[in-house]
Amino acid sequence: MAESKAITPRAQDFSAWYNDLIQRAELADYSPVRGCMVIRPNGYAIWEQMQRALDDMFKATGHQNAYFPLFIPQSFLAREAEHVEGFAPETAVVTHGGGKELEEPLVVRPTSETIIYSMFGKWIQSWRDLPVLMNQWCNVVRWEMRTRLFLRTTEFLWQEGHTAHATEADAQAETLQILGIYRRFMEEWMAMPVLTGLKTESEKFAGALRTYSCEALMQDNKALQAGTSHHLGQNFAKAFEVQFQTAEGGLDYVWSTSWGVSTRLVGGLIMTHGDDRGLVCPPRLAQWQAVVVPIWRSDEEKAATCGAAERIGAELRAGGIRATPDLPEGLKQGAKYLAWEARGAPLRLELGPRDLASNSAMLARRTGGKEAVQLDGLADTVRRELDAMQDGLLAAARERREAHSLRGPKSKDEFIDFLRSDGGFVYAGFCGEPSVEAEIKELTKATIRCLPDAEFRSPEKPATCIWTGKPAAVEAVWARAY
RNA sequence: CGGGGCGUGGCGCAGUCCGGUAGCGCGUCCGCUUUGGGAGCGGAAGGUCCCGGGUUCGAAUCCCGGCGCCCCGACCA
Numbered sequence: 001m002a003e004s005k006a007i008t009p010r011a012q013d014f015s016a017w018y019n020d021l022i023q024r025a026e027l028a029d030y031s032p033v034r035g036c037m038v039i040r041p042n043g044y045a046i047w048e049q050m051q052r053a054l055d056d057m058f059k060a061t062g063h064q065n066a067y068f069p070l071f072i073p074q075s076f077l078a079r080e081a082e083h084v085e086g087f088a089p090e091t092a093v094v095t096h097g098g099g100k101e102l103e104e105p106l107v108v109r110p111t112s113e114t115i116i117y118s119m120f121g122k123w124i125q126s127w128r129d130l131p132v133l134m135n136q137w138c139n140v141v142r143w144e145m146r147t148r149l150f151l152r153t154t155e156f157l158w159q160e161g162h163t164a165h166a167t168e169a170d171a172q173a174e175t176l177q178i179l180g181i182y183r184r185f186m187e188e189w190m191a192m193p194v195l196t197g198l199k200t201e202s203e204k205f206a207g208a209l210r211t212y213s214c215e216a217l218m219q220d221n222k223a224l225q226a227g228t229s230h231h232l233g234q235n236f237a238k239a240f241e242v243q244f245q246t247a248e249g250g251l252d253y254v255w256s257t258s259w260g261v262s263t264r265l266v267g268g269l270i271m272t273h274g275d276d277r278g279l280v281c282p283p284r285l286a287q288w289q290a291v292v293v294p295i296w297r298s299d300e301e302k303a304a305t306c307g308a309a310e311r312i313g314a315e316l317r318a319g320g321i322r323a324t325p326d327l328p329e330g331l332k333q334g335a336k337y338l339a340w341e342a343r344g345a346p347l348r349l350e351l352g353p354r355d356l357a358s359n360s361a362m363l364a365r366r367t368g369g370k371e372a373v374q375l376d377g378l379a380d381t382v383r384r385e386l387d388a389m390q391d392g393l394l395a396a397a398r399e400r401r402e403a404h405s406l407r408g409p410k411s412k413d414e415f416i417d418f419l420r421s422d423g424g425f426v427y428a429g430f431c432g433e434p435s436v437e438a439e440i441k442e443l444t445k446a447t448i449r450c451l452p453d454a455e456f457r458s459p460e461k462p463a464t465c466i467w468t469g470k471p472a473a474v475e476a477v478w479a480r481a482y
Numbered sequence: 483c484g485g486g487g488c489g490u491g492g493c494g495c496a497g498u499c500c501g502g503u504a505g506c507g508c509g510u511c512c513g514c515u516u517u518g519g520g521a522g523c524g525g526a527a528g529g530u531c532c533c534g535g536g537u538u539c540g541a542a543u544c545c546c547g548g549c550g551c552c553c554c555g556a557c558c559a
Contacts, residue, residue, distance in 0.1 A: 015553075015554090016553090019552090019553095030551075030552085032550090032551095034550080034551070086558095089557080090557075090558070111559095140559090142558070142559080144557070144558055144559095145483080145556075145557055145558085146553095146554090146555080146556085146557080146558090151559085152558065152559070156559075158559075213559095224559095225558095225559065226559085227559085228559070260559070261559080262559050263559095264559055265559095295517075295518050296517070296518095297516090297517065297518095301517095302517090328517090331517095331520085332516085332517050332519085332520075332521060333517070333518070333519070334517090334518085334519035334520055334521090335519080335520045335521090336519090336520090337519055337520085338519070338520055339520085350518070350519095352518055353518090354518075355518090362518085482558095482559095
């Protein structure tokens with residue numbers, strides 16, 4: 001039945017697969033406004049799980065949530081030179097309100113540094129006021145030329161952290177602390193392994209001293225920048241006059257950071273784990289970790305299996321598992337299985353008369369495999385299965401990434417061939433010249449994703465630049481990226 | 483902004499070349515039969531054919547002008 005329900009296989013057209021999956025899993029839909037998306041309940045549920053986990057981590061490290069307004073005076077953006085250059089072209093501007101032309105146009109925030117530092121200036125007087133550790137969950141607007149559901153939409157949801165510190169060292173420590181939190185979240189919750197490292201000058205945030213990022217590799221071997229943490233130095237502090245009296249009695253500008261992850265992560269989740277049947281959602285982020293599907297022939301069997309499904313659902317929930325029975329709505333169980341698979345539910349428990357008779361259920365994993373399990377101690381069994389799946393997904397993703405990574409290409413040709421064929425991460429020496437970076441991008445469409453942190457670097461630092469043959473300043477990782 | 487594709491019941495499409503009663507599949511609703519991997523039969527509802535002009539006895543179809551969306555590139559989380 002219905003070809004229309006089929007998802008285009010990844011191998012045939014990855015981009016069509018991605019779009020089909022989002023529709024089939026009912027994660028999001030296109031809005032009437034170009035480039036904007038409606039996040040549907042199934043998609044939003046994943047975002048909510050992400051928010052909860054991240055928010056807990058931020059709070060645990062002393063951050064507080066606040067909320068700053070959507071509108072920013074246009075002049076604010078202009079105060080930091082690099083910042084305005086980076087963001088002005090992609091802002092939406094409100095020129096009218098209440099039927100009248102505004103005296104000063106308002107920018108719809110593309111990010112909130114400017115409005116936040118203007119307030120920090122008021123709030124921070126003394127070294128005793130520092131550090132300020134703030135975060136906000138909000139929407140921002142960037143008028144991108146080309147958009148894709150979750151990965152790049154005109155409006156998107158994110159969190160943006162903004163902190164102010166007394167010393168450069170404190171700001172640096174904060175920048176790295178957040179990078180670590182992001183990494184931990186991506187690996188432990190999303191089961192998405194990432195490289196962490198420093199961005200090059202050409203890739204860093206507009207207005208930052210330096211930018212660190214988490215880089216993941218998608219199933220089509222393109223990289224996804226999954227989160228960034230910026231050390232802003234004193235750039236914004238100077239632009240917005242955020243000064244404080246030091247303990248020694250002097251006057252200094254604060255050192256600040258900003259950092260963010262967005263609904264793009266949902267796109268990363270899809271492209272890391274999804275398969276041709278739909279979404280595969282890591283258990284820790286799944287809206288429903290286990291669904292119980294009753295099966296019957298007669299009315300008596302229906303009453304029995306539906307009743308048991310409800311009871312088992314409640315029992316699992318009592319055991320801390322997000323479980324729900326899928327009671328009749330006119331769909332046959334086969335249709336239900338396929339729908340839950342498309343949505344990415346990690347586990348399915350099939351409950352028919354034969355299972356009930358043997359006090360068992362069929363447990364089917366979204367990642368493959370199906371077997372009978374005893375109803376006694378089911379919550380423990382399910383918890384074990386979920387944990388194993390969570391670990392398995394991370395391991396599989398890491399293995400895939402490594403299988404598509406090339407360390408130390410022997411020659412420039414090998415480097416180019418790798419990027420031009422299947423692609424993936426290439427680790428190689430880099431002389432540090434921005435012009436070389438640009439040339440490589442021109443020729444291969446690949447960019448330096450990051451200068452990897454120590455643990456990701458090759459055992460031996462490359463001696464020469466893969467492009468110029470000159471002595472290498474650093475090891476860099478290249479890939480084509482979203 | 484350049485290239486490509488497309489606008490027709492809720493969704494996916496045919497019909498457009500060659501003007502003549504607006505169709506098909508899925509979904510929806512009602513009924514009966516079904517239910518261990520996308521159920522079957524019978525009945526029913528549902529359309530400003532993207533918008534505006536023009537040609538014509540007559541336009542989804544031809545002509546002119548708009549608008550919108552998706553995909554591929556350049557910009558970016």
